[in-house]
Amino acid sequence: MLHINRVNLSVIEMPLKLPFFTHLGTVKKRQSIIIEVMDRDGVSGLGEAVAFSSPWYTEETTQTVLHMMKDFLIPKLFTEKINHPAGISSIFDSIRRNEMAKSGIETAIWDLYAKKQGIPLSILLGGSRSEIRTGAVVATQNEEEALKQIEYFQEQGYQRIKVKISPANDIDFLRAIRKEYPHIPLMADANSAYTLNDVGRLKVLDEFQLLMIEQPLSVTDMVDHATLQRQIATPICLDESITSYHDAYSAIQLESCKIINIKMGRVGGLENARRIHDLCVKHQIQIWCGGMIEFGVSRAHNIALATLEGFTIPGDIVSSNHYWEEDIIEPFVEVKNGVISVPAEVGIGFSINRKRLKEVTIYNEEFVKGKGV
Ligand SMILES: [Mg+2]
Structure with missing residues (x-):
């Protein structure tokens, strides 16, 4: 069983080397949210919520993802029983849509679980x-x-x-x-x-x-x-x-x-x-x-x-x-x-470059089980 007791969210922003054109809009700068989940054994997992900063591709944005995570998804992680990452999507089922927000957290828990098992995520x-x-x-x-x-x-x-x-x-x-x-x-x-x-x-x-x-x-x-x-x-x-x-x-x-x-x-x-x-x-x-x-x-x-x-x-x-x-x-x-x-x-199979993450972070918030959420 997993005991998640800490979640850290970093909103990051970086310019693209080359603008990316679609008929719906051109992406020049990209925001994303990096999620780190930690369990009580000290093992952590990484996820990324890939919504864009405006709703041109799907209805989600960086801000809606933050809201969903903070007010609905993270509180569930701290209160529901989690035996395996494959069960997270059903735990999140009571919250409609907001798939990118859910995915950011769910994928971080897969990484965490694979690390606890001592195996690559692909396996x-x-x-x-x-x-x-x-x-x-x-x-x-x-x-x-x-x-x-x-x-x-x-x-x-x-x-x-x-x-x-x-x-x-x-x-x-x-x-x-x-x-x-x-x-x-x-x-x-x-x-x-x-x-x-x-x-x-x-x-x-x-x-x-x-x-x-x-x-x-x-x-x-x-x-x-x-x-x-x-x-x-x-x-x-x-x-x-x-x-x-x-x-x-x-x-x-x-x-x-x-x-x-x-x-x-x-x-x-x-x-x-x-x-x-x-x-x-x-x-x-x-x-x-x-x-x-x-x-x-x-x-x-x-x-x-x-x-x-x-x-x-x-x-x-x-x-x-x-x-x-x-x-x-x-x-x-x-x-x-x-x-x-x-x-x-x-x-x-990859680790985070803390120095680079800090350089590109424009907002950071940490949630600790038992403290307000
Ligand atoms: Mg496509």
Whole structure:
């Protein structure tokens, strides 16, 4: 049994080396919350809540996550019986949604538990890979810039390239890329930029032999995605639409997609991610591990998650130095020849660089069992 008696939250902020463009907005600076949970034996675990500072990707923000943790989730940790991290998601079930807040804490407890067991998190989760394949995301819709970035990713050995598209910039953009790189594994993420009125446009994209088109329609358009999938050859991958096991179940039943992007933050943590993984494997839905322009703690959890056998498509898991001048973990995550070695050390296999964490922390709060919460 776990006896959590202390939780420390650090809101951190860092500028990105290069701005990250989507049609919904450009990310230049990133906030995140680093969570450290400690139990009475003195063992601690690390998690990261990956909500953005404004609600453009999901409804959660840094501030809503802080509120949920402080007023609802942390008090539960101090009062409920916790036997295993797999049970945390049901302890949090009485609180609706707020998946990124839940995930930040749940993942920290997985790390803590793996450390107490003396095993790597990947093994605790049931993973079987010693290295994971990785892909990268082009952060611009400028044609020339995009081609330069792809050239760099190719040199780094990334095994799959993803670009962001919208009706304002899709066919010509993809054509320009395919002209230079006719055979690279390429996919396009629309972040809900289209509607069913765009079927004609989306059909044209079939000629580019994309691995998939990610989230073409709106978040709640499960039925419309099924209608679209029947009309286009490119496999649809759902991202924002999948916030729970039940969403994944609905998408599979309705045939709304052929691929699912699993992000532990978006689905409430590692246990839910694992359940969605198992469901997808059972129904032969391909999966991959999505990224959130995150810092090293979340990246380390993603590495552990992506060791599960169903993650067959390279994920958005990049080197620490891809977005950051200096990440907050040690050692840095490194991509070599398109793969990341899975750490053999206990827990997430990376430790926090306290000095760097302090430098980038803009707010810190500690909660102690029995003291006010
Ligand atoms: Mg996406």
